[in-house]
Amino acid sequence: MKAIYDREMQGYFHSPIGFVFMGVFLTLACVFFALGNLLPRSGDILTFVGQMSYLYMLLCPVLTMRLLAGGEGRGTDKLLLSSPVSLKGIVGGKFLAALTIQGITTAVSLVFPLLVAVYGTLYPGEMLCGYLGFFLQGCAFLAMDLFVSSFCRGTVTAFLAAFFVNFLVWLMDLWGNSLTGFMAQCLDFLSLYVRAEPFLMGQLSFAGMVYFLSVTLIFLILTVYRLDLNRRRGV
Amino acid sequence: MARFFQPINGIVTIGNICVKNEKNFRCAAPCPIFGASAAFNRIFCFRAPNFFYESTLLYSKNVHILFAMHAYSVSDPGVMDMIEAEHVSKRYGRVEAVKDLSFSMKAGEIVGLLGVNGAGKTTTLNILTGCMPPTSGRVLIDHMDLQDNPALCRRKIGYMPEKPPLYDEMNVEEFLRFVCRLRYVERASIPAHIQEILEKCGLTQVRKRLLGQLSKGFRQRVNFAQALCASPEVLVLDEPTVGLDPRQVQEIRGLIRDIGKERTILFSSHILSEVQQLCARAIVIHEGCIRCDVDLTREAREAPWILSFLGPRDRVLPALRSLPCIRSVRETPGEGVSVLLSWEASADTKACRVKLFSLLSAMEVPILSLTQQKQGLEEIFLRETQEAESV
Numbered sequence: 001m002k003a004i005y006d007r008e009m010q011g012y013f014h015s016p017i018g019f020v021f022m023g024v025f026l027t028l029a030c031v032f033f034a035l036g037n038l039l040p041r042s043g044d045i046l047t048f049v050g051q052m053s054y055l056y057m058l059l060c061p062v063l064t065m066r067l068l069a070g071g072e073g074r075g076t077d078k079l080l081l082s083s084p085v086s087l088k089g090i091v092g093g094k095f096l097a098a099l100t101i102q103g104i105t106t107a108v109s110l111v112f113p114l115l116v117a118v119y120g121t122l123y124p125g126e127m128l129c130g131y132l133g134f135f136l137q138g139c140a141f142l143a144m145d146l147f148v149s150s151f152c153r154g155t156v157t158a159f160l161a162a163f164f165v166n167f168l169v170w171l172m173d174l175w176g177n178s179l180t181g182f183m184a185q186c187l188d189f190l191s192l193y194v195r196a197e198p199f200l201m202g203q204l205s206f207a208g209m210v211y212f213l214s215v216t217l218i219f220l221i222l223t224v225y226r227l228d229l230n231r232r233r234g235v
Numbered sequence: 236m237a238r239f240f241q242p243i244n245g246i247v248t249i250g251n252i253c254v255k256n257e258k259n260f261r262c263a264a265p266c267p268i269f270g271a272s273a274a275f276n277r278i279f280c281f282r283a284p285n286f287f288y289e290s291t292l293l294y295s296k297n298v299h300i301l302f303a304m305h306a307y308s309v310s311d312p313g314v315m316d317m318i319e320a321e322h323v324s325k326r327y328g329r330v331e332a333v334k335d336l337s338f339s340m341k342a343g344e345i346v347g348l349l350g351v352n353g354a355g356k357t358t359t360l361n362i363l364t365g366c367m368p369p370t371s372g373r374v375l376i377d378h379m380d381l382q383d384n385p386a387l388c389r390r391k392i393g394y395m396p397e398k399p400p401l402y403d404e405m406n407v408e409e410f411l412r413f414v415c416r417l418r419y420v421e422r423a424s425i426p427a428h429i430q431e432i433l434e435k436c437g438l439t440q441v442r443k444r445l446l447g448q449l450s451k452g453f454r455q456r457v458n459f460a461q462a463l464c465a466s467p468e469v470l471v472l473d474e475p476t477v478g479l480d481p482r483q484v485q486e487i488r489g490l491i492r493d494i495g496k497e498r499t500i501l502f503s504s505h506i507l508s509e510v511q512q513l514c515a516r517a518i519v520i521h522e523g524c525i526r527c528d529v530d531l532t533r534e535a536r537e538a539p540w541i542l543s544f545l546g547p548r549d550r551v552l553p554a555l556r557s558l559p560c561i562r563s564v565r566e567t568p569g570e571g572v573s574v575l576l577s578w579e580a581s582a583d584t585k586a587c588r589v590k591l592f593s594l595l596s597a598m599e600v601p602i603l604s605l606t607q608q609k610q611g612l613e614e615i616f617l618r619e620t621q622e623a624e625s626v
Contacts, residue, residue, distance in 0.1 A: 003416035007402070014404035079400035079461065081366040083417045084386040234327060234358065234367050 001085065004093030005100075008067065010099055021062045022105050023056055043120035045113050050200045052109065053193070056141040057170055061162035063098040064145040068227070069158035081231060087224045095146055095220060098182040101136045106131065126202035133199020136212035140192055141166065143219035150226040169193075203222045316378070317342040317469055318363060318501040325358050325374035332358040334523040336372070342468070345495040347517040348503040348512030349616055353398075356503040357397060357525040360473050363501070366395040372442060374467065390418060393462035397473040399454045400461070403447030407438055407457055410446055411464060418465035428464070436460040452483035459490060470494060472502035476509060488513060505617055521620045529615055540607050542591070543573045546600035554594060560587040571603050 012018030032051045036042065071077035080090050110131070116122045148165050149158035169192055176187030176194065188194045195212065198205035259561050283526055305610040318340040325333040333355045350356045361367045363374055365381050365388060374381040376388040388448055402410060408429060415425045433439045436456045441449060446457060455475070462470055475491065492501060504510055510517045511531060519526045544551065548566075555564045555574065560582040567577045578587050588605065 003413060005414050011402065011404060074402070075396055075398035075400040076402060078366055078394065078396040079414070082364040082389060082392065082394040084389045084419060085417060086386065230368050234361065
């Protein structure tokens, strides 16, 4: 698994993908920070973190699009499948590599709270809660997008499919906000955005943590099953 | 399965078998077991002179505990089956790509898998390398079931797929290092191992070149090199020379010949001359079934000879038939008088030819030629594939 992790990490930085993800993410985060914090002179870092979480919709597919899709075209799927590494190891290594890039980007984005701390008042506990929710939400998005990419052959298709699914998740969240009753409860339960709300209010939500970790694990397990199915079908 | 529990620091003891370090047992690859800090329930195998052991090991940094062991009796370890396919079938939806395929390969054999495009060669190789499971049947690699012990079996196999599985953004050395790590080669020995492979495959001068910038020939060499990582006992090569120019083809064939001296090789091809040059045995596969399993050395030995001479037919033919080492004499069209000669199975062909020359020179019959009619693999292949189509 470590070998696959290292290769994927190398792949991110030997191609523009890693830089594109980090560059676009941080540039847009700068825009959000400038518009939401600098111009109105606000020290509200949680709103800023909440806005950053919408970037996952667009950018997580960039990280996951090449992990599983395109392997058949390059022939590298045979290399991995004929190696002693298990499917769990393959999926785990690839997921952790994507998560590391996301983690590094999140860590770099801590410069914004630092600015608030220098020029205003920062509540570290509140900020850490927000960031924890943000990171866990990212884990769930990455796992979901990795699963989606396991259905695709080309990297462009994988990007578009994952983006579409992320967009649906966001639409579902919007739709849930406009509904009431049982349907709204169901949509709220499934929404990756609603579950992050307690964190964005500075609460350390145990239920939210369990939810995000469960979603991540479920999608990773589904990806392993999907790859096993592809292997059996000879796809 | 007997259970044993006799932990001794750094030593595993079972009955009269004592494993002190990794040199004392045979393992598929440089074994990570003794290098790892702590792990449990790994299975490893080793061979004593007449037994093959499959064992389950509990180990931590200093203590190795062998707690379960299975011993298989081996009559002659030198001729053990390295690959065994037993009634293997593979179905893609309604299409049955491979049907009830059974064959085995001894250690050290080079076997060619022949078939027209779409015959099921690649599917067979994918099954044998663990890339895809069979729909039914089983594959044994070095007496271990591939389904039950996938990781261990795959360590014993190096696979060279038809399409080079290369990451274009890596250079040759980085890629080979990645494959070594993927195959659990001990970290400390990776540089020396890679150097050896680079030299063997003639890649030393391009070791720092990006894979995406290599020519097709070099890409194929890198593909071959990655199959050699971790020194697998079995090499499975899928159409290794396809798409290469004649010089590159010769180079790759030379590599296969060299490597084949110390390893078991199964390779697929539809180039019959290639199989004839490299293998002592060929398996013809057609529409997913094995049509024939040809011992090419026997075929070559038993192929008839064509004798052409000038002389009286009615005097020479009975004289030829009277030779004890000749089984049959049959006339065939050709220069002068031409006959097809078949030797007795037990006959020494060299001695027979000497007798033949002596006889004809005593009769003062001039010999125009004596050549062996090579029953080409081509003929066997065409016969088997056409027969299948006509059925």
